[in-house]
Amino acid sequence: MPSGPGVFFAGDALFIRLRLLGDIVFTIPAVQLFRERYPGTRLHYVVEERFQEMAELIPGVDRVITVPRRRGIAEILDFRRQVRALGIGLVVDLHSGPGSALLAWASGAPLRVGYRTPNRNWAYHRLVERFAHTRPAHSVYNQARLLEAVGVDARSVPAYPPIAPRLLHSSPRLDSLRELRPKVVIHLGAGNRFRDWGEDHFSELVKRLESEKIHAVLFGSSPEEAARAARLGGSPFVHDLSGPLSVSELLSLISMADAYVGADSGPLHLASLTATPLVALYGPNRSEVSGPWRTQAVAIVELEMECRPCSQRSCKYGTIACMRNISTDRVYEAVIPFIH
Secondary structure, three states, X not given: OOOOOOOOOOOEEEEEOOOOHHHHHHOHHHHHHHHHHOOOOOEEEEEEHHHHHHHHOOOOOOXXXXXXXXXXXXXXXXXXXXXXXXXXXXXXXXXXXXHHHHHXXXXXXXXXXXXXXXXXXXXXXXXXXXXXXXXXXXXXXXHHHHHHHHOOOOOOOOOOOOOOHHHOOXXXXXXXXXXXXXXXXXXXOOOOHHHOOOHHHHHHHHHHHHHOOOEEEEEOOOHHHHHHHHHHOOOOOEEEOOOOOOHHHHHHHHHOOOEEEEEOOHHHHHHOOOOOOEEEEEOOOOHHHHOOOOOOOEEEEEXXXXXXXXXXXXXXXXXXXXXXXXXXXXXHHHHHHHOO
């Protein structure tokens, strides 16, 4: 139970961030701040089932509660029974979407905190503006600001904590790559066509690296990304690790690389947890809002265009120029300084 001056609640705390991978990573500093302010409070974290492993890696989380991606009345009632048995005194909805707002309300917690929205304020007791007054503000900071409603000072948001060695899971697939030097890990997609650099660019980059005897390790979980990896392979310097990888395996793979290349997506933000240098490609989103939450060994590659940021529902140029006009030369030149 929280104690000391300025106590705002009694009982356990529950954070909700249902998805996605990168957004869950962005909540790690908020968890750290909460832990510093309320060190004796048990902290539960709610995610969709597919992101359970990621949530279980967050330092300071005592228990992960999963919910199905698609939830009906039965699933919501089951969640309510489970949560109300825990004695939750505080819910912080770091997501504040329609689904998470309903879960926050169903928890029955006596204090519920969420973002102010046009139509979901009924779910919360304390509301926080979704964006800081000084925009643009990074998503990590905006999520940490929610904790100010319960007396947490979010003016100085910490960096990500170091990854515990026990979380780096090896496997025979990874062991075969461990001694290869130098090597660059490349994410071949983005999970969103508006952030896709394009197979032609990836092919050119792999060939440039290969010509310098730099190993390229290709990964991606979608069928399209796996097909790309198969087409780009065939060389002793190109290694196909496409297909399912656990979060721990991906962290291990990135940690052993000399550099990481990828667009704004979940794997990039997972890579931000490692010490591996990052070459991050930004198109529709601005890096100052959703860039890697670190300042060391990061090269942001992006174009200045008046249409950025955009909704990622359509492209006024029809060609997704903000991504497709990033030249292979620029990305290659960003990678090379990190090669040892």
